[in-house]
Amino acid sequence: MSSWRDNVRKVEPYTPGEQPKEEGVIKLNTNENPYPPSPKAMEAVSQIKNLRKYPDPAAVKLTEAIASYHGLSKEEVFVGVGSDDVLAIAFMTFFNSDKPVFFPDITYSFYPVWAELFEIPYEKKALDQEFKIRIKDYAGENGGVVFPNPNAPTGILMPLDEVEEILKGNQDVVVIVDEAYIDFGGTSALELTRKYENLLVVQTYSKSRSMAGLRIGYAMGNKDLIRAMNDVKYSYNSYTMNEPSILMGAAVLEDEEYFQETRKKIIDTREWFKEEMKGLGFTFPDSKANFLFASHEKFAAEELFEAAKEKKIYVRYFDQPRINDYLRITIGTKEEMEALLDFFREYFKEK
């Protein structure tokens, strides 16, 4: 007998980083910002007054604020429910070629997921031995290119001249640079959008803006790219950005001082943490993100991951080829990093 179950889509569910509910946990596993968002966020709550109405489908207040912050016009900005939403819509909008889309083998885990969801052929390009993206791999014929900069989970930043090298070799497809972590020491490819009409730069409020809980991501690029994404988005769900996101998202951009201050604190903590970690026998690629991807000369990553969890310190471990010797450790407050270092010192001493 046939059943509705026969026609259920088969998927491999994504396993997000653990969100422990117990008290007293030190949470360094999902690259969240340890500092709260600018106080402007909560101040903006008082502006919420029209919940009974549909929100502006174009979220103009928010797109204008982002555009003005980055020196663009609002027609050059697309907003979505976190950069996952933005990237998924970009895949759906731009990657409709028979040729494969290229992205690194070690990278954000959702790229192959969206490619499969939208039946986009793709080819993973192996990082080199030092976990760097080999730009010559992206020269071949393809249906598009996407990579994070800095890459995740490695934290390695690609210099802007190499980003441009990739763009030079790929002018007839859309190239997406996913800059979720760019504010922690990188230079955005945004200026290259003036030169390359096929470049889409994606950023997010979830890391440097401390607003993962609000779900805001955005893409920047030339007006035709942005219009194409809006056409696709409006065609199947017109109202995705809710009123609190629009208002609070716009408000925090007014507080540049707070943004620079918290961003700098994380960078400073990261640089100090790198030195401490070296001293403990860890090695890692040089990170320009708000996390460190670290391996220990003596102790297995999985063992350290489990032992830290016992002590209520959560870091991220990926049980995958090539990276299963590494821990991805989010940069929290200095106190949180001290606690983790203390744990390592204690653990290494006992062994």
Add this chain to the structure above:
Amino acid sequence: MSSWRDNVRKVEPYTPGEQPKEEGVIKLNTNENPYPPSPKAMEAVSQIKNLRKYPDPAAVKLTEAIASYHGLSKEEVFVGVGSDDVLAIAFMTFFNSDKPVFFPDITYSFYPVWAELFEIPYEKKALDQEFKIRIKDYAGENGGVVFPNPNAPTGILMPLDEVEEILKGNQDVVVIVDEAYIDFGGTSALELTRKYENLLVVQTYSKSRSMAGLRIGYAMGNKDLIRAMNDVKYSYNSYTMNEPSILMGAAVLEDEEYFQETRKKIIDTREWFKEEMKGLGFTFPDSKANFLFASHEKFAAEELFEAAKEKKIYVRYFDQPRINDYLRITIGTKEEMEALLDFFREYFKEK
């Protein structure tokens, strides 16, 4: 020379109801609730305190509140960014057969859009001369069934025994009953989910809960249906419900008195408005929704639509076969409906 433009997805952009920005407009065109949400919504804003963290991907606080309100367990509730998101995920999850999905020819305009987006074959079943769904049309072999109850834009309610008739004939596919307007006088098919494990009931906060601006929709059904939807959703975007939605959405369910009061006001206004409209020469199917789908014996709908807009009264007109003699008029406050009736009286007198 090839261009990235060659691989841009071709879509037909959706045209949402106009959202006029000018002052003094009477807006009866997008079926919004004329009353604000329960004060509990804004009270809940003070609970927002963890924006820096990712929201709970399962939005447990909200799913539990909805489940408890409807006498279900939280495993029987799926939440999404408006019922558009919920319905799109349901299409993607359940409609993977080679056989066509059935839905009415005159109905919510996004059904064919999602079907095309996910390459789902579909067949539109014509409403009868009185705009009723002919339940025998849904007896044939199909890949699934979806219809709104009450239907939109007709406002006609299908009695529960007819809903069950459709379910009886379709036990090997998923049947989705889209109850966006059920709270304005209909009986939900929710109780039938106990009997039919293939029934998914979808509701929304955008109409009877006065929270279109927050974007919350939800599906109710047996645990296996809900789990399948969550698997699909988590597989490509884990965090869609933001913190304000989760907190404010849960809070308003505590205010049953306010809900009943505003719901009743709209029903009372609608019933009074029907009588007034009859007196003016309008005919319409009997509506159990928060809108009336009305045609005039002498005046063309398009003409009335344009003339009303001149007077800053917005109703909805669909320039489509079979329904281009009709206006869809949202039930607002009694004062708003008086203003519309006054406009009609004045307009008819002048002609």
